[in-house]
Amino acid sequence: MPTLPISVIAFARSHHGLVTREVQAANDVGRHRRQRLIDDGLLVRAAPGVDRLASHPITFEQQCLLACLAHPGLVVSGPSAGRLLGLRRMPDGPVHCMSLRRKIEVPDVVVHRTTLLGRHDIDVRPDGIRVLKPVRLVPDLARFLDDTDLESVIEQLLQQRRVSIPALCASARRLRACGRDGIVRLGRVLDRRPMWMKPKDSNLEVVLLRALADRGLALVPQHRVDVGDGIEIHLDGADPLVGFGVEVDHETWHGGRLAVARDKWRDRKAARIGWVVVRVTDADVDTRLAEVVDDLLQIHAECLRRRAA
Numbered sequence: 054m055p056t057l058p059i060s061v062i063a064f065a066r067s068h069h070g071l072v073t074r075e076v077q078a079a080n081d082v083g084r085h086r087r088q089r090l091i092d093d094g095l096l097v098r099a100a101p102g103v104d105r106l107a108s109h110p111i112t113f114e115q116q117c118l119l120a121c122l123a124h125p126g127l128v129v130s131g132p133s134a135g136r137l138l139g140l141r142r143m144p145d146g147p148v149h150c151m152s153l154r155r156k157i158e159v160p161d162v163v164v165h166r167t168t169l170l171g172r173h174d175i176d177v178r179p180d181g182i183r184v185l186k187p188v189r190l191v192p193d194l195a196r197f198l199d200d201t202d203l204e205s206v207i208e209q210l211l212q213q214r215r216v217s218i219p220a221l222c223a224s225a226r227r228l229r230a231c232g233r234d235g236i237v238r239l240g241r242v243l244d245r246r247p248m249w250m251k252p253k254d255s256n257l258e259v260v261l262l263r264a265l266a267d268r269g270l271a272l273v274p275q276h277r278v279d280v281g282d283g284i285e286i287h288l289d290g291a292d293p294l295v296g297f298g299v300e301v302d303h304e305t306w307h308g309g310r311l312a313v314a315r316d317k318w319r320d321r322k323a324a325r326i327g328w329v330v331v332r333v334t335d336a337d338v339d340t341r342l343a344e345v346v347d348d349l350l351q352i353h354a355e356c357l358r359r360r361a362a
Contacts, residue, residue, distance in 0.1 A: 057095060058082065062106070068181055069118050070109025074102050099123075100159075114182065116148050120162050121183045126152050128175050129184045130165065130193050137184050140194075141209055141256050142202040151185065151193070169228055187215045192228045195235025195242075204242050205259040211252035218243065257301045257338045258289045264346050265290070265299075270353055272299060280322040288323075288330065295356045296328040299349060301338065329356055 058080045065072040077087055087104070090096040099105040100123035105115070117129045117137065129137060131149030148162045153170040174189040185193060187210050195203055210216040222243060229236050245266075253259050253274040262272055272290030276298065279285055288298035300316070320330045331352055337345045 057090065057106075065106045065109065067179075068122075069112060069115035070106045071099060071103055071115060071118055071122060072106070073122055074104070077104070113148075114180070116161070117184075118180060118182045120148060120150050120159055121181060124150075124152075124157050124159060126155055127157060127159070127162075127164065127183070128152075128170065129182060130190065131163075132194070132197050134184045134190050135194060135206070137178075137182065138187065138190070140206050142198060142205050144197060188220045188224050191216065191221055192224055192236060192239050195239040197235075198238075200238060200242055201260060201263055202256075203238060204246070204263065205256040207242065207246075208253040208259055209256075212254060218246070254289065255301065257335055260342065261299070261301055261333065261338050261345070262290050264342055265349060268346055268350060270350060278323060278326075278328065280326055284322060286319045286323060292353065292356075295353070295360050296326075297353050297356045298323065298328055298330040300330060300332045302332055302334050 060080045061072055061077055061082060064076050074087070077083075082090070087096065091098065091104070094107050096104045097107050100119055103119060103122045105111075105119075109115070113133075113136065117133060120127050121129065127150040129148065130151035132143045132146060133149045135143040146163075149165065150157075150159070150162055151165050151167055151170060154166060154168060156166060157164050170189075174186055175183050176186050177183050184190075191203075191207060191210070194206060198206065207216070207221065211218070221239075225236055225239050225243065229240075253262065258274065262274060265272060270292070272292055274290055276288045276291035276293060277285055278288060278291070278293075278298070289301050291298040300320075302316070316332070320332075323330045329352065331349060333345050333349075
């Protein structure tokens with residue numbers, strides 16, 4: 054019974070269970086030996102020129118790599134690239150790839166053609182998957198996401214220092230000439246965000262601060278407050294003119310005893326210098342956003358009255 058060389062197995066394990074015919078041939082697995090391996094159930098034909106170890110399960114990453122191995126002109130794009138990059142708010146669905154000008158048909162893969170795709174737009178991961186770089190990916194995601202989710206993704210990438218606002222603006226200008234879907238949305242989201250603003254830490258903050266801004270209260274994200282004694286705190290959103298701040302707590306991030314004690318200490322330090330800090334939870338944002346916004350607007354109005362008195 055034929056067996057696979059250890060070198061081929063090692064390659065497949067580092068490439069999500071896939072191995073190309075070229076790798077097999079370079080390791081003494083010729084056409085006849087490969088056919089016997091397929092007949093014996095050790096290999097499975099996955100795509101032209103690519104096989105899969107029968108023992109390896111089919112995964113999302115494997116599907117992305119299979120498209121790249123079978124078609125050297127494809128790059129993983131859209132929500133699929135976002136999932137590979139660990140971005141939030143990515144919709145589920147089939148694998149999305151991008152091709153430069155060529156029409157390529159791949160089973161179970163959505164292939165988008167573009168006229169603007171260069172080597173500088175692509176990252177090649179150690180496992181062989183070609184994926185759009187973040188600065189090129191954001192304009193592509195603009196046609197899949199609504200304004201709020203797109204803003205949330207941009208804030209995440211800014212927080213991780215993987216993009217900058219000037220770079221995103223340049224990317225949008227570059228793609229605008231070809232009339233790419235979603236560029237109008239991207240421009241709208243970028244126009245709403247002054248370049249000096251620090252990135253917001255979570256999607257919860259994006260949703261809440263956007264809802265407040267839509268009601269006329271634009272808070273400064275990640276505002277630094279000097280509470281004295283050389284201590285600084287950063288509020289998720291703030292109106293420094295009236296000493297009003299908002300903190301968004303996630304039960305996973307803020308649920309521990311030490312974390313709760315730290316938050317109360319921060320609030321106490323802020324109150325000592327006249328700040329009003331209001332905390333809302335993820336459940337508040339997810340299930341009763343309108344009510345929360347009404348409450349915050351009333352509290353902010355009361356802060357204004359007190360300052361004017």
